[in-house]
Amino acid sequence: MTDRTNGSLRVNGATLHYEVRGQGPLLLLIPGGTGGAASFDGIAADLATEYTVATYDPRGMSRSTLDDPDAEQQVAEHSDDAFRMLELLSPGEPAQVFGASSGAIVALHLLTAHPERIARVVAHEPPAVEVLPDAAEHRALLTRVQDTFRTQGLMPAMAVFSAGLKKDGAAAEPKAELKLPPQAAARAEQTMANLPYFVGRIVPGFMSYAPDIHRLEGLSDRLVLAGGQDSRGELPYRSAAFLAERLGTELQHFPGGHIGLTTHPAESGELLRKVLHTGGPTSLL
Structure with a gap:
């Protein structure tokens, strides 16, 4: 089992909890939703045989505390x-970055803000x-959620x-009960604890974000957009697919749905x- 080192990093307005495994080029995993560093426990150890795998609790989530909880x-x-x-x-070396859901939005902004620090970004859903033609409808959804x-x-x-x-x-399709791996099931309590912050702060702040598509066009050789095989047509998948089409790249499909890395x-x-090896869409076949 790969050893894990925990640390804390002081940033503007917050203290971040982070975890590092393995040795090699840096692979930064950015969690989304109510997940923190632990949401990547199912993949981090295996990837750490080849990479220095780092992940963290985003500010305000789990063990990463905010100076101002209402910010x-x-x-x-x-x-x-x-x-x-x-x-x-x-320091000084370009890194690989994977982001999931709201973490994928962070990864897109990171690529446009600091392209010199990025070897490749994989952005999953x-x-x-705001990139979609029916963006106004989704703005109305965000207002309904907050109200x-x-x-x-x-x-x-x-x-x-x-x-x-x-x-x-x-119409909502009946689905078989989703059975989570034991590690993921054990995180349910922390996931619930993070929900109010996610709904009240992350959802309005992130889903109103419009990525710089013109800037991304010039960086598309370092960007792989991804979606879940089982989430075709759902809102986050549509955003990823639209961006991939707009940038003239192929959408990479991962197993499962929006939380496929967990399931x-x-x-x-x-x-x-x-994907990190090839630099573009591939398959498990």
Whole structure:
């Protein structure tokens, strides 16, 4: 088992908890949603046989504390946190970066802000809905989510949010009960503890973010956009697919849905390794 080193990094307005495994070129894993460093436990050890794998709890999540718990959250500040991690762990050397969901939005901003520090970014389903032709509809969704959170509370707001992420016009399909790996199931309590901050601060700050598409066009050779095989048509998948088409690149498909790295860790880790090696879409076949 690969040894893990924990540390803390002081950044503007927060103290970040981070974890490092392995040796080799730096691979920074940026979690999304309510996940923290632990959300990559299923893939980090295997990748650490080849990379120095670093991940962290985003500011305000889990063990990364905010100086001001009520501070508004901005993508640019979270991106600067990721940049500080690169400066700490890979000074002067370009790094590989993987971001999931809201972490993928951070990774996109990091690429445009500090391209000299990035060898490659793999962005899995960034919910950058401002790039979509029907962005106004999704702005209205965000308003409904925040209004519901304020007037009815957390779980009704989550219900509105989840319904808005589903496939366009599709009735909710019955799904088999999702069985999470034991490590992921054990994190459920922390995930729930992070939900109010996620809904109240991350969702409005991140889903209103518009990536610099013109800048990304000039950096597209270092960017792989990805989506889940099982989340085709859902809102974060649509954003990733639209960006890939706009940039003239091929969308990489990972196993599972939006949280495929949690539900299919072995297959996802293997595919991520292949993508990092080839620099573009590939498959497990």
